[in-house]
Amino acid sequence: MSHRTLVDCAALAAHLWDPDWRIFDCRHLLSDPAAGQQAYRAGHLPGAFFCHLDDDLSGPKNGRNGRHPLPDPQELADRFGAAGVSCGTQVVAYDDAGGAFAARLWWLLRWLGHDRVAVLDGGIAAWLAEGRPLSAAVPKGQPATFVIQRQDRVVSTDDVLANLASQRFRLIDARSPDRFRGENETLDPLGGHIPGADNRFFRDNLDADGRFRPAAELRREFTEILAGFDARDVVMSCGSGVTACHNLLAMELAGLPGARLYAGSWSEWCSDPARPIACRTSTIAA
Structure with a gap:
């Protein structure tokens, strides 16, 4: 079964160490761009990689293309591929803002043609409320080939x-x-x-x-x-x-x-x- 919109904590916990699943922490504060990575270092869902809104999920700004322009598709694909995301990977994104930033990763992957992506409903707060563990360990990526099939979105x-x-x-x-x-x-x-x-x-x-x-x-x-x-x-x-x-x-x-x-x-x-x-x-x- 693939998850294409939301996934709950129980389903994610059941696949926490599944090699065909990848988790991404998207926590961010617009007023403090370093806060998300600091929170990640203090504790994140086991096996989760960190994605920074400005550095990973956005492209360079030129003063006329907005505060979070779209990243270069190939560079974004390379980032996901470095974390082990391939066409068969189930991706889960979470944050601590009701999905406000995790949904950006969800959309970007769909833009690249990868629909097996979902947002953790309730985010890290729901995970902790169910008594589930966090980790400070940074996972090592097992590189995979991410093939772009960009969608008109x-x-x-x-x-x-x-x-x-x-x-x-x-x-x-x-x-x-x-x-x-x-x-x-x-x-x-x-x-x-x-x-x-x-x-x-x-x-x-x-x-x-x-x-x-x-x-x-x-x-x-x-x-x-x-x-x-x-x-x-x-x-x-x-x-x-x-x-x-x-x-x-x-x-x-x-x-x-x-x-x-x-x-x-x-x-x-x-x-x-x-x-x-x-x-x-x-x-x-x-």
């Missing part, structure tokens, strides 16, 4: 700009409602959102324990916000293409596959003053 800024007039796809922003409205912006130089976008805060996908809500509830809520659009005509964005992946995972879990990612998201969009910005219900034209 991305739209560009030009696509989003053209969509302002054509409305060919539904754009949904995963940031918190206040940031979407242009309030309390601390990560990007400008506040607001892309005109025509709607808001679905990624944390609304989770219950009070930090686990994903039932698929039926997610399907009902996403169907409402899709407003008649087919899931394949939906594009997710956020601040930098990270938490948007959480909404994409939730849609897959809800049985609404096929949505795509605007990887540059708000941080790329607002880097060019010629692009229009919406705040609350108003739009600021260039």
